Amino acid sequence: MIELDDFSYAYPTGSRPALRSLRLAVPAGQLCGVVGPSGAGKSTFAHALAGFIPHALGGETAGRVVVGGRTVADTPLPDLVRDVGLVLQNPFNQISGVKFTVREELAFGLENLGVPQEEMVRRVDAVLAELRIEGLADRSPYQLSGGQQQLVALGSVLVMRPSVLVLDEPTSQLDPVGSGQVFDAVRALHRAGVTIVLVEHKLERLAEIADRVLVLRHGEVALDGPPATVLADPRLADWGVAGTRYTAAARLARERGLWPEDRDLPVTLDAAVAGFRAVTGGVESR
Numbered sequence: 001m002i003e004l005d006d007f008s009y010a011y012p013t014g015s016r017p018a019l020r021s022l023r024l025a026v027p028a029g030q031l032c033g034v035v036g037p038s039g040a041g042k043s044t045f046a047h048a049l050a051g052f053i054p055h056a057l058g059g060e061t062a063g064r065v066v067v068g069g070r071t072v073a074d075t076p077l078p079d080l081v082r083d084v085g086l087v088l089q090n091p092f093n094q095i096s097g098v099k100f101t102v103r104e105e106l107a108f109g110l111e112n113l114g115v116p117q118e119e120m121v122r123r124v125d126a127v128l129a130e131l132r133i134e135g136l137a138d139r140s141p142y143q144l145s146g147g148q149q150q151l152v153a154l155g156s157v158l159v160m161r162p163s164v165l166v167l168d169e170p171t172s173q174l175d176p177v178g179s180g181q182v183f184d185a186v187r188a189l190h191r192a193g194v195t196i197v198l199v200e201h202k203l204e205r206l207a208e209i210a211d212r213v214l215v216l217r218h219g220e221v222a223l224d225g226p227p228a229t230v231l232a233d234p235r236l237a238d239w240g241v242a243g244t245r246y247t248a249a250a251r252l253a254r255e256r257g258l259w260p261e262d263r264d265l266p267v268t269l270d271a272a273v274a275g276f277r278a279v280t281g282g283v284e285s286r
């Protein structure tokens with residue numbers, strides 16, 4: 001469970017608050033997507049949940065962030081990382097720099113926690129298989145592509161088995177295959193009951209897996225609700241957030257009188273197919 005209680009934050013060098021009076025709760029086990037235009041505060045939000053704000057980045061806070069019953073500002077970072085995993089937008093920043101192979105890199109956090117060797121090997125092997133990166137195990141973390149590093153950065157967090165996972169654009173550098181590997185892993189973690197906050201620009205993917213979507217704008221929550229409602233909201237375009245391609249296609253169809261005004265615009269492929277089937281009466285032209 002994550003709670004933000006009137007939480008505001010300004011960076012040490014920031015002239016304006018990056019987050020403003022956020023009041024929200026993410027129940028245990030929920031997969032909450034976060035979207036918004038550039039500079040909206042998405043990364044800042046992710047850092048605040050994981051305790052990097054204020055512990056590592058300083059700045060001024062007001063209100064509280066509570067994760068798993070602990071007030072983030074009052075909990076030392078090493079204690080927080082046992083429960084809350086943060087995958088950064090740039091994987092390069094997440095690599096320890098002190099390990100020679102991916103296998104060692106994945107074990108690093110567990111080593112620091114004093115996890116016994118056998119258990120460590122078991123957990124690292126499980127994560128290598130889950131992310132389908134067994135082939136990278138003996139490579140240097142520095143001789144990987146950005147996308148491969150992104151998978152390793154995710155793996156180094158997953159081995160810790162956090163109960164809360166915060167992912168800041170975890171597929172930004174990945175091709176469709178790599179993105180699929182990450183989304184499969186996220187889906188499995190969601191099924192396993194992990195609480196997940198996922199900052200993601202790939203809205204078609206987000207629409208399929210999120211229980212809920214927050215839209216951040218100027219550091220505030222502009223919209224909050226189920227993906228089918230939030231991602232089809234016409235205001236997104238005005239705010240600089242491109243909706244899903246399914247919503248765009250149905251909106252064009254509506255402009256041509258082919259999608260009824262009273263039918264919701266779709267955000268997933270299944271909803272789009274069902275909608276077009278219904279409006280064409282199931283007749284498919286060749």
Ligand SMILES: Nc1ncnc2c1ncn2[C@@H]1O[C@H](COP(=O)(O)OP(=O)(O)OP(=O)(O)O)[C@@H](O)[C@H]1O
Nearest residue numbers: 011013014018036037038039040041042043044045
């Ligand atoms: N280290 C920093 N120091 C000062 N200001 C910062 C810092 N990082 C971000 N900001 C500012 O805080 C605001 C929110 O930035 P943030 O990176 O959280 O946005 P974002 O929604 O993640 O954007 P993007 O989609 O481009 O990653 C912006 O005005 C940004 O310029």
